[in-house]
Amino acid sequence: MRSNQRSRVNILGSGTCVPSLERYPCSILVRRDEMQILVDAGPGTMGQLLKLGVHIDDIDMILLSHFHLDHCAEVAPIIFATKYPRFDREKPLTLAGGSGIRDLFEGLNQVFGRSLDMEDSDFRIIEFPEKGRLDFKEMGIGYTRVIHKPESRAYRFTDPSGFCIVYSGDTDFSEDLIEFSEDADVLICESALPDALKIDKHLTPSLAGEIASRAGVKKLVLTHFYPECDDADMEGECRNTYGGDLVLARDLMEV
């Protein structure tokens, strides 16, 4: 049943591949009414979903930002588990992402003895070019390439009420991402390491803050924390460049 409900988003994993009981690897859940979009699927995502009362059969789409393991290692297990005879999926599953996602799936399926084969009516793959927009059910999903890997995409979800959530995926600083995030209600932005430990192709709190400030986003959520972030003043560093509503992601929180 449809309503005027606004989209909601939960952080499933706010960490990386470094093992942690507090921070699972990257994944968020975007949902509105019955529609559920899993954005990234790091190891442990199925269990994190269950903690929110969401079963994999409820997921309409798995959307990947890129193909690093902390963002996509659970894809094969999710598709394999979907075939478990006692599960009763009532809607097709879409797997979507940047260039090479079809090859990624085919490679996994080959390695695992074609155990991921699904009926065409139950499963489809969408491969995004560098920039564009997909209308998926009632959700508009904009995408744009970001600076991390060739297939890396940031996503912008706009629901019929106009509420807008942007997810950066992994990225370095870019003017494109500022433009792409313009006036978003929520920007979920990677901030992998503190300012002093900045590495190539990742952001830090003050850079994420600069993107959010210049884009005029209403709420900034920092996520994708390496353990080094636990010893740093991530909020204080972000406050050097951003004065708006600020949240440091925690697993399972709704933002």
Ligand SMILES: [Zn+2]
């Ligand atoms: Zn990455």
Ligand SMILES: [Zn+2]
């Ligand atoms: Zn990552």
